[in-house]
Amino acid sequence: MKKYDPQAVEVRWQSFWEEEGYFEVTEDKTRKKYYLLEMFPYPSGKIHMGHVRNYAIGDVVARYKWMRGFNVLHPMGWDAFGMPAENAAIENNTHPAKWTYENIDYMRAQLQRMGFSYDWDRELATCRPEYYRWEQLVFLKMFNEGLAYRKKTYVNWCGLCQTVLANEQVVDGCCWRHLDQEVVLKEMDSWFLKITDYAKELLEYCDKLPGWPEKVLTMQRNWIGESHGAIIRFPVIDSDHVIEVFTTRQDTVFGATFLCFAPEHPLVHELTEGSDRAKEVAEFVERTLKVEAFLRTADFTVKEGVFTGRYCLNPATEEEIPIYVANFVLYEYGTGAIMAVPTHDQRDFEFAKKYGLSLRVVIKPEDRDLTEEEMAEAYVDEGVLVNSGQFNGTRNMEALDKIADYLESKGMGHKTVNFRLKDWGISRQRYWGAPIPILYCAKCGVGPVPEDQLPVLLPLDLDLKEGGRSPLPHEASFYETKCPHCGGPATRETDTMDTFVESSWYFDRFTSPRYENGPFDTEKIAYWMPVDQYIGGIEHAIMHLLYSRFYTKVLRDMGYLEVDEPFTNLLTQGMVCKETFRCRQHGYLFPEEVKEGRCMQCGKGIETGSSVKMSKSTKNIVDPQKLIDRYGADTVRMFCLFASPPERDLEWSDEGVEGAWRFLNRVWRLVTENREHLSNAKPYDGILPLSPDLKDIHRKTHQTIKKVTDDIEDRFHFNTAISAIMELLNKINQFLNNSAEISEVAWSAIKEAVDTMVILLHPVVPHITDELWEMLGHPQGLTTVSWPTYREEALEEESRLVVIQVNGKVRSRMEIPVSLAEKEIQDQALRDKRVQSFIGDKEVKRVIVVQKKLVNVVV
RNA sequence: GCGAGAGUGGCGGAACUGGCAGACGCACUGGACUUAGGAUCCAGCCCGCAUUGUCGGAUAGGGGUUCGACUCCCCUCUCUCGCACCA
Incomplete structure (x- = not known):
């Protein structure tokens, strides 16, 4: 009998599939x-x-x-x-x-x-031009339609590297290559794709993707972040400027006692320029921009700001209110400026308290009054409007629309829908990416590379500059070109595209x-x-x-x-996870650097950390190649699929791989040890009468087909599909071990079970199953074999074990024919001796019968 | 911090629609076979017990709905993923 040799088997079938061209498809x-x-x-x-x-x-x-x-x-x-x-x-x-x-x-x-x-x-x-040339073409079309545009943005800049840093290259506010070099924000022209034009459709279609996990759709909906509100216009005193704010709470506009800019807002500089506050404001802006946006807007971060020295007019109250710059206002969201209503927004409240700004209650609960002096926090619940002129007494939810309409009639605002989603910045100051096909001409301005000049090839004969800088802006042969309109000198865009575009x-x-x-x-x-x-x-x-x-x-x-x-x-x-090993002296260790719980370098005991995603940085990685060499691809595939359902994180286990290996060996032995009988037997026809044991195997075979098919088809739960196949294998082995003599019809039933098992396993472990299929006397290649179907009548059972509960606790069981009527089941359950003893002399209030499962007697 | 998930024996997981908690596998324990075992086969394997039972408890912790809750609702804790220049 041949031993299972995965290396030989796998190479053999891989070449077979390739020679037959199995997986090459055409329309x-x-x-x-x-x-x-x-x-x-x-x-x-x-x-x-x-x-x-x-x-x-x-x-x-x-x-x-x-x-x-x-x-x-x-x-x-x-x-x-x-x-x-x-x-x-x-x-x-x-x-x-x-x-x-x-x-x-x-x-x-x-x-x-x-x-x-x-x-x-x-x-x-x-990275091949045959690919990215079409990306460049589509970019040009987007440019022509206004879907690709250029605007200023801020990037992380390391003064020592003289390069832009990706967020992941920033460590604690410093450059990853220079841990004492603070990263600064540098303003830069960048290309953007107008994903916001599609925000509405992207959001609407979240409801039209039933095949997506609900959690992903929820995350996308929140990311797009639609909110209904209003733009309100606040004219600046002694200026022509009008500050627009976005708010979802226009019902509170009468309570807006100051206004806040995001630090990046261009009006900040303009309104303070030349004033005695200019320096202080500029310093605040610089300091604030160093802190990552999500940190500086976090709830626990202290609300900070600086007065600009300027005032604007609240369009509802017509009062002059001060203008601040605040760390918790996001430039990217809304208009980059907010009206602050300290009485009804907690962040505004904290800010106002800190800087001694005035408060005005404009919403009060229906059952009591609110006074500014007594407030310890903002009142954010629903209520009735006060101090709001003609709107006093209106419920605030109703006032949302009314006030928006009122502002609109005065030309001081309008209703709008705002999205959290920002346009997609695709410019990267990197070499290894697809060039953005744009030209700059001193005379004709910004323009596309003519389509017939595509692709703009990324030159491969360049090396990266010091600090990882892109060579493209320094390579005249790349960036120097002619303007297609005027024929004069022009330069190419030297930024490349975000790899998310590809x-x-x-x-x-x-x-x-x-x-x-x-x-x-x-x-x-x-x-x-x-x-x-x-x-x-x-x-x-x-x-x-x-x-x-x-x-x-x-x-x-x-x-x-x-x-x-x-x-x-x-x-x-989900992620593939594994525990981490850490040595006090040598940091994280690879699994092969640990022997018997000790660091192989210094011999010190190691700390075992919790299971986290396998990654190079934590060194908790297992090289699949080593497993393939040792066990073969089928075992590795089998383990990955068996260890957990796909959407969950997979906990790595070396022993688990061993288990998968043993299972495949059991399957291998079952076929090779009984090869003669199995290849000669006729598959069971479903008609000849079977002994109870064999009937059981026959039923199990068809139940397994159903289970495996459902598990793959409905929910991709391969782990339970595989465990069902394991149960079938166990059943077959049990029968073979317990039978002295096996009749012809018995071999037929076994043959049906084994054939089925091999077919059902094929998608999981294609090599070994193709080999076994051949041994079982079938023509080569399971890929072209049809997936089995189960016979409904083969699944049928004569009787069923039903649980009897008294007050929800299992007290007895009974084997009853499946055809038994509900009334009969109930009567039989109540006659049960153990049930009787638990009922005693108490009154039976209710009896619940769940067909084929249980009876619950409530006393 | 915000958004989204997850939490069940020593371990991975099962229980799909509210109906026997722990399928299947790993680890472990005992036995068989054996010169040998890291092979194979058989059995045991959640916890508790001064009632070893068709007993009591147990699905991160607490509360609720229900005849019945791992499953539904509320609160708390822990972990994971994402947060716009990593892919």
């Missing part, structure tokens, strides 16, 4: 399409367990859909632009391109070794990855899109998915696409 209008996509990886070096899990989940679904007869598109590619390539280039003195392409080659081989069913002919890498449309390109006449082949994209099932990490719940949705709508409006949404169904998988 076939006679078959139902199924587009399955997993989030493509960043080529960071080698695959990690997160990839393995993501792609194992996807592969089960893909193979399952193949077996159900779908025409399955299952592509793979590389999100290949990005900062890690630049960091690696500096560290290893190499080129980002070289590093990236080498990683791609290595990781492709690893994915192939995992046996994933990808159509490799469609592979794409976003990942916002790669799924479209997969439908026609080699198409040369445009971004997409219209017919192919129409056949395949939308993606039927998208699978990826929960960490992408907001940004990547929202950007992709936005981009889809833009492409639709440009006429490239017919769909409104890119992903019909979404599965967000």
